Amino acid sequence: MDPCGEDQLSQPSVHSSRTTLARRDHFPAAGGVAQRTQHEPRLPARPLSSNAGANDPRDHLSPHIEIAIFGNCRKDGKPMKSVHVLGLLGSLRERSRTELALTRCLAAAQREGAETSVFDLRKSPLPLCDGRDDPSLYPEAVHALRRQVEQADALVFASPEYIGSYSAAIKNVLDFLGPDHLRGKIAGVIGVAADHSASNTVYHLSTILLRCGCWVVPIHAQIPASEIIFEQPDSPSAQKMLTILDALGRDIVVTVRRHHSGKPTV
Ligand SMILES: Cc1cc2nc3c(=O)[nH]c(=O)nc-3n(C[C@H](O)[C@H](O)[C@H](O)COP(=O)(O)O)c2cc1C
DSSP: OTTTTTGGGGGGSOOOOOOOHHHHHHHOOOOOOOOOOOOOOOOOOOOOOOTTTTTTTGGGSSSHHHHHOOOOTTTTTTBBBOOEEEEOOOOOOOTTHHHHHHHHHHHHHHHHHHHEEEEEETOOOOOOOOOOOOOSSOHHHHHHHHHHHOSSSEEEEEOOOOTTTHHHHHHHHHHHHHHHHTTTTTEEEEESSSSSHHHHHHHHHHHHHHHHOOEHHHHEEEEEEEHHHHHHHTTTTHHHHHHHHHHHHHHHHHOOOOOOOTTTOO
């Protein structure tokens, strides 16, 4: 069973509609600019009673069902921490299809209540990582990258497939981050290829992220034949891929909430 291949198509999703949507609905603009939504508490906090905690139904619910029923409040009455998902775009190309895939995924994360932003290497070019002795001498973009990663609850790495693996641009990002900045982060992976599979990109990226101490969510979005997917978004194969990107965005947020609530991450 290939976790990066067609098996993903069996991932559960509530977004299975084949309804024809306008193109802008499929791909809301990200443009590398931070997009933020704030998830406010929807229900008043349940007061703490003397036996709060004992037989609390919230302890047995998955985070997204808990939120659907109880709103964005923890059982101690405080609002749940907001979730911030940072996308890392590994393509430098204008009109990038990887950007379209990342945008779609982050839009799903926003619908789940997360704030999202994108680190766009076209707008914040990084030098090549050279392992210099004094990292403070790197330009501001490097420090901005590290700051944004540190502040994010979860990361989505999106890369085009280049010669059978991820792009050099995303590798350079990984070199600047490494385990020091990635350990303990929840991460999702998107690979986008022209040919029949981006499995290598997804697999290679996941391997490195795991090695750096990330929790990589199991929905790996590998987008093959990207031209067809994004030129014909109403085709059945495009719809399947878009469904996977939605599932990834949603799952990342659910995983962060599970992590925040102290439930097992996976
Ligand atoms: C240097 C280079 C290498 C590529 N290698 C592959 C490859 O090995 N397999 C593949 O399916 N597509 C390959 N492609 C095509 C890209 O993966 C594909 O066009 C992808 O959609 C580009 O993403 P972008 O639009 O975000 O730049 C390559 C493209 C470039 C520029």
